[in-house]
Amino acid sequence: xxxxxxxxxxxxxxxxxxxxxxxxxxxxxxxxxxxxxxxxxxxxxxxxxxxxxxxxxxxxxxxxxxxxxxxxxxxxxxxxxxxxxxxxxxxxxxxxxxxxxxxxxxxxxxxxxxxxxxxxxxxxxxxxxxxxxxxxxxxxxxxxxxxxxxxxxxxxxxxxxxxxxxxxxxxxxxxxxxxxxxxxxxxxxxxxxxxxxxxxxxxxxxxxxxxxxxxxxxxxxxxxxxxxxxxxxxxxxxxxxxxxxxxxxxxxxxxxxxxxxxxxxxxxxxxxxxxxxxxxxxxxxxxxxxxxxxxxxxxxxxxxxxxxxxxxxxxxxxxxxxxxxxxxxxxxxxxxxx
DNA sequence: TCTGGGGTCCTAGGACCC
DNA sequence: TCTGGGGTCCTAGGACCC
Numbered sequence: 001x002x003x004x005x006x007x008x009x010x011x012x013x014x015x016x017x018x019x020x021x022x023x024x025x026x027x028x029x030x031x032x033x034x035x036x037x038x039x040x041x042x043x044x045x046x047x048x049x050x051x052x053x054x055x056x057x058x059x060x061x062x063x064x065x066x067x068x069x070x071x072x073x074x075x076x077x078x079x080x081x082x083x084x085x086x087x088x089x090x091x092x093x094x095x096x097x098x099x100x101x102x103x104x105x106x107x108x109x110x111x112x113x114x115x116x117x118x119x120x121x122x123x124x125x126x127x128x129x130x131x132x133x134x135x136x137x138x139x140x141x142x143x144x145x146x147x148x149x150x151x152x153x154x155x156x157x158x159x160x161x162x163x164x165x166x167x168x169x170x171x172x173x174x175x176x177x178x179x180x181x182x183x184x185x186x187x188x189x190x191x192x193x194x195x196x197x198x199x200x201x202x203x204x205x206x207x208x209x210x211x212x213x214x215x216x217x218x219x220x221x222x223x224x225x226x227x228x229x230x231x232x233x234x235x236x237x238x239x240x241x242x243x244x245x246x247x248x249x250x251x252x253x254x255x256x257x258x259x260x261x262x263x264x265x266x267x268x269x270x271x272x273x274x275x276x277x278x279x280x281x282x283x284x285x286x287x288x289x290x291x292x293x294x295x296x297x298x299x300x301x302x303x304x305x306x307x308x309x310x311x312x313x314x315x316x317x318x319x320x321x322x323x324x325x326x327x328x329x330x331x332x333x334x335x336x337x338x
Numbered sequence: 339t340c341t342g343g344g345g346t347c348c349t350a351g352g353a354c355c356c
Numbered sequence: 357t358c359t360g361g362g363g364t365c366c367t368a369g370g371a372c373c374c
Contacts, residue, residue: 011374031342042342057374060340076342103345103374182372213349216371245343292341298367332343349370355363 002116003230004109005138005146006092006123009155011105012045015084016074018132027071029055029064034075036065040247040329044076048155081105084131091130092123098232108143110232120158144228147179166226171198178223185220188212200224238337239278244269245332251290252328259316265333266315270308279304279338280311285318286332296334297321304338311335 008014012030017023027050032041043064046055053068065071085104092099092107100108113119120137127135138149139160146161148170153159161169170177175197176186192211194200201224208217222228244265252258262285270280284298299318305311315333 040340040342044342058341060342062339066339078343105374180372184371215348239345240347241345243344247342296369300366330342334345343374345373347370347372350368351366352368353364353366355365356361 142228243334270311288330
């Protein structure tokens with residue numbers, strides 16, 4: 001059995017180019033609400049033309065346009081990306097195989113076919129024909145191998161990683177290159193003398209369990225050897241939480257205004273999830289202050305609720321636990337769902 | 339010329355009960 | 357005149373991903 005990882009190329013930027021064909025060939029960045037001079041906004045996605053000029057996700061918009069004055073900045077339109085993702089899923093469903101969406105722009109598939117490369121070509125052609133969007137396909141014996149293969153194949157190509165070529169391709173690379181190992185874990189591994197993927201694969205699992213916990217520790221060691229999940233979860237998973245956060249162009253300093261914003265965010269979010277037939281079990285409030293210090297505090301509701309006002313009032317209770325002694329840059333609310 | 343927004347999973351530790 | 361050990365719920369926080 002093979003796992004295929006379908007990953008859309010410059011997904012958000014490509015969706016925007018699809019509906020703005022006059023911009024094709026120009027460097028474009030998607031981010032913010034349409035004003036590239038808006039403070040505190042960053043690039044969400046950049047076209048390959050923009051990437052060639054040094055524009056990348058996470059770059060502040062104002063810095064991006066200073067760097068590339070001819071950069072075209074397009075506002076974020078989440079609903080459009082959601083719709084495009086559904087189109088891609090529909091194109092993939094023409095193939096009789098299990099499919100697991102992974103975020104909006106990635107999909108894992110499994111197949112018993114003996115010619116996964118041919119299948120990958122068919123998938124690419126079909127997605128392009130149906131959606132006018134380009135994807136890369138990674139092939140592996142599990143999700144980790146397939147995901148790492150995709151990186152070798154970007155953009156628009158196909159690559160296969162198996163237990164045979166894993167050591168040659170991966171052993172010498174830093175452990176932090178692996179999908180699932182971020183900066184913090186890479187630092188902790190370095191403290192243990194583990195720098196490369198080969199060293200991670202050779203690590204003692206009992207020692208790893210002691211350092212990282214019984215679940216994560218041994219899993220990290222297995223990842224170093226290229227071992228991973230093969231299960232494709234085709235059932236659409238019910239969302240476990242929904243959240244909304246806003247970074248304000250200028251800091252909020254008045255407690256009354258902060259409270260009013262939190263209350264509004266909570267009420268709107270609760271109203272939306274309840275309209276979708278869900279129940280709220282917990283509400284959490286996030287405050288990021290001017291120093292970028294960020295804290296989230298949760299609170300369980302007295303009972304499962306479908307009352308936006310109850311959610312809003314509990315969000316305010318949570319807010320009271322914050323000192324609010326510094327100007328506030330971001331407020332967020334999350335609801336955990338039954 | 340600082341640092342978006344939306345998610346998931348895992349762990350540690352305290353409270354409480356038997 | 358001593359104070360085990362397991363289970364469960366909850367909070368708080370860490371880490372990672374796209």
